[in-house]
Amino acid sequence: MKRVFDILLALIGLIVTAPIIIGITIAILWRDGGPVFYVAERMKTPDQAFNLIKFRTMSNVPHDQNRGVTGGDKSNRITPIGQKLRRYRLDELPQFINVLRGDMDFVGPRPPLRQYTAAFPQLYERVLQSRPGVTGLASLHYHRHEERLIASAKTPAQTETIYTTRCIPRKAALDLIYQRHASVCFDATIIWQTLRRVLRR
Numbered sequence: 001m002k003r004v005f006d007i008l009l010a011l012i013g014l015i016v017t018a019p020i021i022i023g024i025t026i027a028i029l030w031r032d033g034g035p036v037f038y039v040a041e042r043m044k045t046p047d048q049a050f051n052l053i054k055f056r057t058m059s060n061v062p063h064d065q066n067r068g069v070t071g072g073d074k075s076n077r078i079t080p081i082g083q084k085l086r087r088y089r090l091d092e093l094p095q096f097i098n099v100l101r102g103d104m105d106f107v108g109p110r111p112p113l114r115q116y117t118a119a120f121p122q123l124y125e126r127v128l129q130s131r132p133g134v135t136g137l138a139s140l141h142y143h144r145h146e147e148r149l150i151a152s153a154k155t156p157a158q159t160e161t162i163y164t165t166r167c168i169p170r171k172a173a174l175d176l177i178y179q180r181h182a183s184v185c186f187d188a189t190i191i192w193q194t195l196r197r198v199l200r201r
Helices: 002-031 073-077 082-086 097-100 113-121 121-127 137-151 158-182 184-200
Strands: 037-043 049-055 104-108 133-135
Touching: 002 049, 002 082, 002 097, 002 104, 002 184, 037 113, 037 158, 049 097, 073 137, 073 158, 082 133, 097 133, 104 184, 113 121, 113 158, 121 158, 133 137, 137 158, 158 184
Parallel strands: 104 133
Antiparallel strands: 037 049
């Protein structure tokens, strides 16, 4: 039932947001040039990877796709268009494709980088029993706080320390709460609350 719900929602989402997706594509090409999309490895399970698709929000640096999360040390690379896309989470619209391909659900833990599943194998063995999601309980209730925490980092080492010690454990705790109570109704509630929060911005 959850999978059917996700497929229908992804199809509806692609149809409804098609004009926005086309507009963002044109804006990125006109303002920043290609590539339009940012495609990088993320983990579906501790052992199984997939290619996550997002709109590109940062200046392109070769071989930087999997070098940790984006903290204050990378803030100078975020483009003006990218700042707006991130604020309203529009950079994540291409993930409808990931949902249709079965890489992700609409609701679940955010898909981690391989380096974090390797560093915390027992934790992610539990968390990734749920398929990764576009949004989730942790995204809803911790995302803004996480952004503020890692925005204060001045170096990659500081970003890593903050993320691994203060963000990963708290997000995992929320993801496991979701896992214990997962249902289509709970998913619908989280999706609705995510939309309300984005629209209020």
